[in-house]
Amino acid sequence: MSISAPPATVGTTTTSVTVGQGPLSIAEVVAVARHDARVVLDPAALDAVAASRTIIDGLAADPAAHYGISTGFGALATTYIESDRRAQLQASLVRSHAAGSGAEVEREVVRSLMLLRLSTLMTGRTGVRRATAETYAAILNAGITPVVREYGSLGCSGDLAPLAHCALVAMGEGEVRVSGELMPAASALAAAGITPLQLGEKEGLALINGTDGMLGMLSLAIHDLTALLQTADIAASMSVEGLMGTDAVFAADLHKLRPQAGQALAAANFRAILAGSPIVASHAGPEDQRVQDAYSLRCAPIVHGAARDTVAHATTVALAELASAVDNPVLTLDGRVESNGNFHGAPVGYVLDFLAIAAADVASMSERRTDRFLDRSRNQGLPPFLAHEVGVDSGLMIAQYTAAGIVSEMKRLAAPASVDSIPSSAMQEDHVSMGWAAARKLRRSIDGLSRVLAIELLTAARGLALRAPLQPGAATGAVMRIVNEASGGPGQDRYLSPEIEAVVELVQGGRVLAAASAETGQLA
Numbered sequence: 001m002s003i004s005a006p007p008a009t010v011g012t013t014t015t016s017v018t019v020g021q022g023p024l025s026i027a028e029v030v031a032v033a034r035h036d037a038r039v040v041l042d043p044a045a046l047d048a049v050a051a052s053r054t055i056i057d058g059l060a061a062d063p064a065a066h067y068g069i070s071t072g073f074g075a076l077a078t079t080y081i082e083s084d085r086r087a088q089l090q091a092s093l094v095r096s097h098a099a100g101s102g103a104e105v106e107r108e109v110v111r112s113l114m115l116l117r118l119s120t121l122m123t124g125r126t127g128v129r130r131a132t133a134e135t136y137a138a139i140l141n142a143g144i145t146p147v148v149r150e151y152g153s154l155g156c157s158g159d160l161a162p163l164a165h166c167a168l169v170a171m172g173e174g175e176v177r178v179s180g181e182l183m184p185a186a187s188a189l190a191a192a193g194i195t196p197l198q199l200g201e202k203e204g205l206a207l208i209n210g211t212d213g214m215l216g217m218l219s220l221a222i223h224d225l226t227a228l229l230q231t232a233d234i235a236a237s238m239s240v241e242g243l244m245g246t247d248a249v250f251a252a253d254l255h256k257l258r259p260q261a262g263q264a265l266a267a268a269n270f271r272a273i274l275a276g277s278p279i280v281a282s283h284a285g286p287e288d289q290r291v292q293d294a295y296s297l298r299c300a301p302i303v304h305g306a307a308r309d310t311v312a313h314a315t316t317v318a319l320a321e322l323a324s325a326v327d328n329p330v331l332t333l334d335g336r337v338e339s340n341g342n343f344h345g346a347p348v349g350y351v352l353d354f355l356a357i358a359a360a361d362v363a364s365m366s367e368r369r370t371d372r373f374l375d376r377s378r379n380q381g382l383p384p385f386l387a388h389e390v391g392v393d394s395g396l397m398i399a400q401y402t403a404a405g406i407v408s409e410m411k412r413l414a415a416p417a418s419v420d421s422i423p424s425s426a427m428q429e430d431h432v433s434m435g436w437a438a439a440r441k442l443r444r445s446i447d448g449l450s451r452v453l454a455i456e457l458l459t460a461a462r463g464l465a466l467r468a469p470l471q472p473g474a475a476t477g478a479v480m481r482i483v484n485e486a487s488g489g490p491g492q493d494r495y496l497s498p499e500i501e502a503v504v505e506l507v508q509g510g511r512v513l514a515a516a517s518a519e520t521g522q523l524a
Contacts, residue, residue, distance in 0.1 A: 017115075019122050019137070020045035023323035024115070026315070029219040032140065033112035039137045041122065048124035049133055052331050056127035059337060060086070060201045067339055068205040068329050090204030091171065097164035097208055098174060100149025105162065106443075107145045107177070112216025113159065114140055114166050116322075117207065125325035126206040127337070135170050135197050142192035146185070147175040148213075154424060155345035155435030157328060159213035162436070167207035172196025202329075210326045214348045217439035218318050221355055224446050225311050228453065229304055230523045231507055232362050233266055234516045235453050236300040237273040238460035238476045239369040242467065244283055244380040245293040247274045250301060262312065263305030265524035270301055272520040277473030279464070294378075296368040303365050307358035314351040321348060345435030349418035352438035359445045360410040363452040367403040370452075373459045374400055386462045386490065393493045396459050399500060403455040406448045413441045413448075454503040457483050457512060462490050475519040482506060482515050 014031035017024065020042030031037035059066045065080045072079040072089070081089050118136040121128050139146075146169040152161025168174040169185040173196075176188045189196055197203075240247065250270040255263055274280055292298060329339045374396060376384040387395030417438040423430040461483035464472045472480055484490075486506055487499035506512050517523055 016040050021123050024119050026219045030223045032115045033108040039140045041137050045122045050130045052124040052127050053129050056202050069201045086201050090199035093204040094164050094167045097160050098168045100152035100161045102150030105148040110145050110148050113212040116212035120325050123325040125331045126327045127331050128203050128206045138194045144188045145177045153436035155433035158210040158343040160208050162213045163208040170197045209328045209343050211345045214435040214439040215321045231513050233269040235456040237270050240297050241279050242460045242463035245297045247280050249298050262308030263302050266301035266304040269523045273475045278471045296365050307362050310358040317347050317351045345433030349433040349435030349438045352442050353416035353418050356442045356445045357414045359449045360414040363407050363410050363449045366452050366456045367407045370400050370456045370459045373463050388492045399455050403452045406452050410445050410448045413445045450507045454507045458503045465490050475516040478515040478519050
């Protein structure tokens with residue numbers, strides 16, 4: 001599995017996003033991060049940024065020490081810094097904190113964290129200069145992506161190292177990518193006509209103190225999981241149909257007996273997707289001797305619904321974070337500059353871990369349905385492994401192995417990062433959130449879920465085709481056709497990996513969801 005190209009399951013028509021004093025939406029984060037929507041700065045908010053800077057300038061002239069303005073940082077917070085050394089102090093902070101290691105972080109993640117830091121700057125609660133906010137917007141609009149490394153953030157004080165790599169680029173230092181090409185930041189800024197920043201008092205702190213990396217990844221994850229859970233309903237419905245299961249268990253009155261919000265939505269999707277299915281109708285009624293379908297079929301709306309409720313909770317947390325101004329120290333509305341602990345990533349870290357649990361469970365259930373299709377003792381008359389010539393062909397046997405391997409890894413990824421803490425900064429930062437790590441593993445888990453669902457769809461589409469002359473319903477039939485067209489459908493054994501990847505593209509690109517929705521209307 002790779003996290004270099006996570007699901008882009010739903011597109012956007014947004015071409016520009018205005019950043020002001022109010023919160024961004026998740027859709028706006030996705031538009032800028034993934035689809036290069038242009039950033040526009042609200043003029044009134046820029047005026048507020050400039051006004052807040054006058055407070056910092058006043059404190060900088062005060063002979064009394066003020067944290068982050070005329071002192072060192074972290075464990076050095078009591079060290080007074082003379083005015084002629086403060087520019088060096090801020091630049092040194094950024095340079096020393098740009099200490100990441102490992103592989104480069106994905107472009108969309110870097111863009112999301114830069115956008116969210118810019119959003120906080122535009123609240124007027126950080127005390128940066130107007131030019132600093134304008135420089136961040138210019139870098140985003142020029143398509144310049146700072147090189148940020150995989151490791152370096154403990155999630156407290158926010159995502160220090162990742163944000164520092166971005167601040168370093170705004171200073172004209174470090175490395176960037178432009179249209180995929182690696183180059184020095186100074187060259188990229190010069191080519192775009194952007195003047196590098198010379199940081200003033202407090203600005204280095206303001207650019208690196210925030211949970212923007214983990215929040216950006218949470219926003220992208222919520223967007224992707226929303227579509228993937230709808231896709232999971234489609235895949236499970238196709239499995240119910242292809243395995244000659246009943247749709248009676250999805251009746252609305254049954255689900256009202258357990259009024260979980262997500263469960264009701266998932267069950268409604270199952271009813272819509274399976275509506276009018278000739279295959280389901282072919283064995284409905286008293287002549288069907290099976291008493292109950294397996295849990296992986298019958299309980300799918302409950303599991304998918306619980307995952308939806310988890311996404312809903314994560315969305316509540318994300319929206320609160322998107323409305324936050326996270327910095328330390330921060331400018332209050334009445335003009336005070338106060339130290340605080342709002343940079344701690346626990347609220348975001350917890351839900352990132354929670355989402356990884358939900359994703360692993362949905363994938364685990366999906367893999368069980370795939371396995372059921374391939375077992376002649378449980379697949380209601382289909383050939384073993386859906387093979388073309390039993391004994392000569394292996395069919396989709398090893399596709400299930402692939403799904404099982406991914407699910408096994410997703411279970412490991414579901415172990416929470418946010419329960420860990422390693423003290424730092426000479427015990428000044430003696431409890432950290434590990435929220436960045438929680439976000440990184442969730443991205444890998446989301447990629448895994450999309451692949452496990454793709455393998456179930458590949459299997460179900462072949463199984464449905466093998467039910468001919470019985471025909472699937474309108475929605476499942478539409479998906480069956482695009483999946484079998486991409487993969488080649490039933491037949492003799494072929495090089496299977498490209499077929500799996502073709503269906504993964506259908507899932508991650510949103511085409512499976514679009515094909516079903518064209519028949520059912522918008523799914524819940």
